[in-house]
């Protein structure tokens with residue numbers, strides 16, 4: 308989309324990038340240009356940006372760490388808001404009493420949406436707070452983790468989130484939503500037309516040694532079973548219902564190490580599609596299609612994408 312000078316002027320105070328290639332903002336390292344891209348660092352800036360986009364009638368796309376998205380080769384029309392700079396010091400508070408009135412070991416950690424999940428997880432381990440060590444090694448932001456209900460080792464965000472603050476795009480008001488009003492499910496939070504701004508987690512005080520051991524054990528397992536140093540977006544497909552994970556089905560369908568130009572089904576973990584450096588989004592999508600077809604033909608199972616495809 309060619310942006311008029313008038314629209315460019317409306318965004319000038321946000322120091323936007325124009326026609327910025329999105330590959331540098333995603334862990335897949337692919338993606339065409341965003342018409343306008345801004346990295347706000349405060350909640351006020353996020354609100355002002357969205358207001359301006361609405362006045363200019365520009366569509367808005369929110370990106371966190373870009374670790375669960377596949378951005379098309381043609382890129383994204385309108386405004387892209389990347390939230391990785393939206394952070395401040397992690398806040399630790401102790402609720403005075405538990406809900407049943409007894410003193411508890413609960414500790415709340417509050418972070419802005421752009422905080423890295425990895426930093427929050429390390430903070431918890433260093434402070435001897437149990438409940439988040441499953442997240443060791445998961446890249447991306449806290450806001451993205453809430454939206455995706457990120458999880459591993461039998462746990463996920465829904466188990467630790469107590470409340471989130473969101474910007475409602477319908478009226479540009481912020482609202483605090485308590486955990487019991489949130490519809491989390493497997494790798495999903497149902498949250499329409501809103502931006503996650505702040506997240507509060509409830510963890511449990513325990514001894515630092517125990518949490519650190521769990522953290523490093525999980526990190527080691529992840530590093531030895533997943534191609535963490537290659538460009539990817541994590542598991543490409545959701546695990547289907549039943550006891551056979553997507554990676555197993557893909558491997559059994561003979562697709563481990565299958566390629567489409569620079570895209571390849573990982574030979575370490577078949578549910579990861581990796582970019583060997585010169586893949587474009589269409590290579591990854593083509594390969595994902597071949598994987599789905601092979602799994603369907605062998606098992607009659609229709610794999611569902613976990614990775615979000617965004618853009619033209």
Ligand SMILES: Cc1cc2nc3c(=O)[nH]c(=O)nc-3n(C[C@H](O)[C@H](O)[C@H](O)COP(=O)(O)OP(=O)(O)OC[C@H]3O[C@@H](n4cnc5c(N)ncnc54)[C@H](O)[C@@H]3O)c2cc1C
Nearest residue numbers: 371372373374375447448450451452454457458503540541
């Ligand atoms: C090597 C590797 C390992 C991984 N391992 C795991 C794993 O073990 N478990 C797991 O669950 N995932 C895993 N992932 C996937 C990914 O890291 C998680 O889903 C992560 O939580 C996504 O966060 P993000 O900030 O990168 O989100 P993004 O990819 O930026 O965004 C994901 C979606 O959320 C939306 N979004 C992001 N932030 C906000 C916000 N603040 N408000 C509203 N919408 C928002 C985006 O529009 C998009 O639709 C892995 C990825 C990689 C590359």
